[in-house]
Amino acid sequence: MKLPATSSPAAEPAAQRAAVARPAVPRNPVKWLTTTDHKTIGTLYLVTAFGFFCVGGLLALLMRAELARPGHQLMSNEQFNQAFTMHGTIMLLMFATPLFAGFANWIMPLQIGAPDVAFPRLNMFAYWLYLFGSLIAVGGFLTPQGAADFGWFGYVPLSDAVHSPGAGADMWIMGLAFSGFGTILGSVNFITTIICMRAPGMTMFRMPIFTWNVLLTGVLVLLAFPVLAAALFALEADRKFGAHVFDAANGGALLWQHLFWFFGHPEVYIIALPFFGIISEVIPVFSRKPMFGYIGLIAATVSIAGLS
Template sequence: MASIAQPQVMAQPITKPATGLWSWLTTVDHKRIGIMYGVTAFLFLLLGGVEALIIRTQLARPNLDVVSAARYNELFTMHGTTMIFLALMPMSVAFFNYVMPLQIGARDVAFPRLNAYSYWIFLGGGIILNLSWFFHAAPNAGWYGYAPLTSTSWNPGRNVDFWLIGLQVLGVASMLAAFNMIVTVINMRAPGMTMMRMPIFSWTTLIVSILLVMAFPAITAALILLAFDRYAGTGFYEYAAGGDPLLWQHLFWVFGHPEVYILVLPAFGIVSEIIPVFSRKPLFGYSVMVYATCAIAFLGFGVWAHHMFTVGMGPTANAVFAGSTMLIAIPTGVKIFNWLGTMVKGSLRFTTAMLFAVGLVSQFVIGGLSGVMHASPPVDSQQNDTYFIIAHFHYVLFGGTVFGLMAGTYFWFPKITGRLLDERLGKWNFWMAFVGFNATFFPMHFVGLAGMPRRYFTYSEDSGWGPWNLFITIGAFVLATSFLVFIINVVKTLRNGEVASDDPWDAATIEWATSSPPPVYNFASIPEITHRDQLWWDKYGDHGAGSGVERKAPAPKEQVDPSSIHLPNPSYFPLVSAFGFFILALGMLIDNPVLTIGLLHLPILVPIGGLIMVVAIYAWAFEPAG
């Protein structure tokens, strides 16, 4: 009865996907929303990249004056904020959206309209953050906005307001998306897909979503207190009023450290899918990998104060957090070794996806090891807030996350578009990224050891940091060029790339069982799951090792009448409601008349936006879901 539908033998697509702008604005299809997340996030990635290049140009030589000090501070704040909240997180969410429901054999996520809503709110938040440039008020207090530099006394402009409102909006989007993913993984799995048969990427989706819903409330609360400080004049972070600036740091890092795992675990999930496929071996120690992911997530909540070793927490707190931080290296190390174990004795094929995946394994190790160095508070007291730290977290977030996401893009691109990205350009892309990345970030270790603090808009000639900085800047431009190669590759592929079969990589998980790109309903009939790596099982059964192993013939297709397939209706209410939310948030930031209701003084746009938002939610609640 195990039946994987083989859509390529179908005569024609049964349900034609709707086209046109309206169909995208009202879509609730997880695949389209995934694509929208991916494209938007990539555009923000380019924006953040341009900001980074300006930063690097300014630092190429001592005492340069490419941008002013104030503009430089805006640039690094926005670079960090953009990359974390607008590029890497939503890119991961793009994969959650597109791949996870296919991997678990669902027709869509649990709440399709909520999914669209998350995307539109995210877009609104991204726009709000970047609108700040046009109001000459780009955030300038650093991506972790330490109080009291964010207070009105020390930062009177609108800059910090754009940041806090933007993050608050993005937080709502992330949380809604995460609830959706949690419920989808728990509740929408195909028959027979037990948790321990679930593809490892879907596992990471679940774990990351749990991290999101547990970590974001801390920053939500912290931002609310900051908003009261700025808008109402309270003193939560003002020592003179009885407040404490360290409360901000603690609440921020209670969120901020799990956030690091939110950023990197999806990439781990992606390479855990890719390495087995291109090694033709199952993932080494699947269950240990699952437990390691859980352990990282769990420990991730107990290490936040290692960002604060120099604030004077006292020796015991420093020692405790040093210990918990070092502990987290253990499950991470297990992952690295298990990936290696997967490759050993495998039959390795180096597609671009595999190159990026192996690149992650090799580069993340560097970030992990430098992380262990400043897990020791005394060492951290020399490295904290220097370029050594910048090197460390770029090895984690670029060598880890971005490499992983690039690997995922090369891997699932044929599934998403039906065309294979060009492998020759892909290899150029990888090697340029690899060389550029190391040229940019490896020397930062040395500059950091030589004592160059981060967030310096300039430095003196005598510091001796000049030559390495020039080298770093050149590396950054090489790295940037690798993204140009990627864009060329995508454009070329979409125009006339090689058409992909349903299963171009001889993969293991069931998203490769449906057509490329998949039909709106994903699977004509929901596959029955009997094994982990179900598709390999279907193709090879219990064939052992050998040199001439043949794939099994695909099971005979099952005829399904598409009109019997139940799909959610498109809806424009998510867009309208998110628009209302956007207006509400904007009302807090730009000049508009104030409305007084009792004790409340609200800028008029706030209630208007709120009304649009609520009315649309009601309309949506009473709209037939389909």
């Protein structure tokens, strides 16, 4: 008599693991565009940032080619200023800063044992704000007068309606504002995830160094980027509605410098701190030695964030 086939005990845990496995990498482009999985969104951030890196690198090559010999080679004076402005903007705000969001999305939830970030839909919304805001800013090249040409600092009065009347300047201002909102929302998501979604037993001083750096970088973003967004909206109000917020007669040029560099100096550490955390994770693994001075390293990172 033939006995009925039964599944082996070893097969049952495998089936259970498959049932609760993380979502697979989507193959359908529509799923890529509508996903809320933190790994997929992290991949989108990294791929998009690399795409903008290629655009910024091309602009850098054009500038170096123009400066290779005296006289005009490839670009006019205005086109060179546009390339200079957009190169700096792309490399800092469309490449280096989004790398933080890409690595944080991929790695941080895995390190703290969270199934996903706290707000998956907000996570995807933040990515779309970054993508479309950046495309708006770069799209200034398609306007009749070209992209913004006043330097990525956007110093007033060079960026007012008198000295930069083209639509490309308005697209630069509003594009960076939208992209900045995406960075702010992403940082809210990361901070909430780290504070509220750690696995049982994962205390703050058991977290990996990279997770600490993501937390502190998120705090810096919440302090710096709203100031930049407010300054950009005020500048656009000056250009379109004559608000005179940055009127040079009222000290507006100095006001812009104060507001911009309140953002600009923390931005250096918003870019750097995540990579400090990555190095602090990679070296102990491949040297096969534990991290020395864990508490001291956290204290140093907190000090860096505070001083910035």
